[in-house]
Amino acid sequence: MQFCFRAAVLAAFFAPVAAWSAEALPEAATGRAEVKGGTAKSYMVVAANPLAADAGAAILKAGGSAIDAAIAVQLVLNIVEPQSSGIGGGSFIVYWDAKTKTLHTYDGRETAPAAARENRFLTQDGKPMGRMQAIVGGKSVGVPGTLRVLELAHKSHGKLPWTKDFEPAIKLATDGFSVSPRLNALLAGDSTFNSMETARKFYYQADGSPLAVGTLLKSPEFATTLRTVAAGGADAFYNGKIAEDIVRTVTSATRNPSDMTVADVKAYKAVERPPLCGMYRGHKICGMGPPSSGAVGVLQSLGAIERFDLRAMGPGSAEAEHLLIEAGRLALADRAVYLADPDRIPVPTQALIDPAYIKQRSALIDPAHRMATAPAGQVPVKGARLVPADSPELPSTSHFSIVDKDGNALAMTTTVESGFGSRLMVDGFILNNQLTDFSYEDVAENRTVANRVEGGKRPRSSMSPTIVFDAGGKPEMVLGSPLGAAIVGIVTKALVALIDWQMTPADAAAVPGALFMGNSVLLEEGLAKAEPGLKDRGHNVRVGDYASGLHIITIGKDGTLHGGADPRREGTVAGE
Helix, strand or coil: CCCCEECCCCHHHHCCCCCCCCCCCCCCCCCCCCCEEEEECCCEEEECCHHHHHHHHHHHHCCCCHHHHHHHHHHHHHHHCCCCCCCCCEEEEEEEECCCCEEEEEEECCECCCCCCHHHHECCCCCECCHHHHHCCCCCCCECCHHHHHHHHHHHHCCCCHHHHHHHHHHHHHHCEECCHHHHHHHHHCHHHHCCHHHHHHHECCCCCECCCCCEECCHHHHHHHHHHHHHCCHHHHCCHHHHHHHHHHHCCCCCCCCCCHHHHHCCCCEEECCEEEEECCEEEEECCCCECHHHHHHHHHHHHCCCCHHHHCCCCHHHHHHHHHHHHHHHHHHHHHCCCCCCCCCCHHHHCCHHHHHHHHCCCECCECCCCCCCCCCCCCCCCCCCCCCCCCCEEEEEEEECCCCCEEEEEEEEECCCCCCCEECCEECCCHHHHCCCHHHHHCCCCCCCCCCCCCCCECCCCEEEECCCCCEEEEECCCCHHHHHHHHHHHHHHHHCCCCCHHHHHHCCCEEEECCEEEECHHHHHHHHHHHHCCCEEEECCCCCCCEEEEECCCCCEEEEECCCCCCEEEEC
């Protein structure tokens, strides 16, 4: 007997939003809903908004593949969750082809204009710009990659026509949707977006307040864009009027006008890259390699804690949280030195995930004390002498997981970088600020860093779309999350929750977190019992909320699909 379901998700989001620092956390926490999960026998979509999840499920029901559904989900998210992702941004896709039993990873990361140079985000006196100073305007916008990467994957794995996958979003943009509590709250909290003319006319009322929750919001301009790309393919975006509109918008921006050209947009290419895989307690963990640091960081973190008995420590214990934090700090230290666009600089990827190297790194972890500093490891890089360089990578991103009726599986993480990206809009969609993911503060001190700005280069990312395989080589978990540089730690902990603590996807998505941010740890209230133990180990702990967006599917041995959506956002599980 077939059955359908959709979790109720919105009520908790009507609660008032606490104040936050737009520079530190632009996509803020907006409360928690109930734990959200579901099961299905045939197919499943878990995404950050019910309308997006339902659009993907409808495509799967119509006979589409996981990539067909992904196109529908992404385009609807562009409408209902514009602060996080869209066709003006970039994405990474991890795709399991069940027929050929092959794993594919696709890179749709944005690229810098050809004219971009290391001093792009320095002031006239050679000082690094402040974060929001650099983010807002045209100079931070990279050439978008999402449509190209979706098209690349669709050519190999799509079952339905490209045009069919656009239908749900075209209908929604035309007919409108009700503004959600989370979108309303984030619009209210971002005064910079409100100051941009195009955004103000579309998302705000005459008095400057955001559109009220429940307001019917139509986007005829975006519907026109979607119809154009549906009819002409991604070429219709990267050539002709849309490309010209993007370039005109970024080069004429009143803040930080860009040097992007139509030739830059036309030249963009999505790339299929080799998957990156490693083992953890008999499970094969696979994800995206550079320019994402995601899979490297997840595999390093899991490898560093594998010698400890996490199952015995149990969830919520100070012992387990301390180990996860310390392993994550070591992974971030390596990220800051070695990870960048592999087409522009030699990245020692295999050396960084070599078990012997990870064993050496794990030895630095003291179960009883916090490391005073987490050093980068010593890995030879041909032809380069690099120094550590951070890129804050602000946390405005979305993740969705899909399994279709043929057993194909997709994990896709997608972003416009900061909340509402560069704050620039064109043809109904928001443009990213991805170029501020380059490390530019070190340039002011004449230090050579891997992730420096260069023309045509892809900035480093922490996005970690992940598919896990059992001992027999069958996919058993599909997951990922947003939240900038914290993504690696969030995905690592979710895998520990699923593998070591045997949690359901819904419980793993909801498990309270401890995020290490600089020299402090942000502890969710649900981990209050771990606070004394973390402080005893030397951690500077503060209690607060964050807006991860873990969306998880597990595949049982009998083929039953189990889904879990992060209660910190408006996500849900849809399937049949």
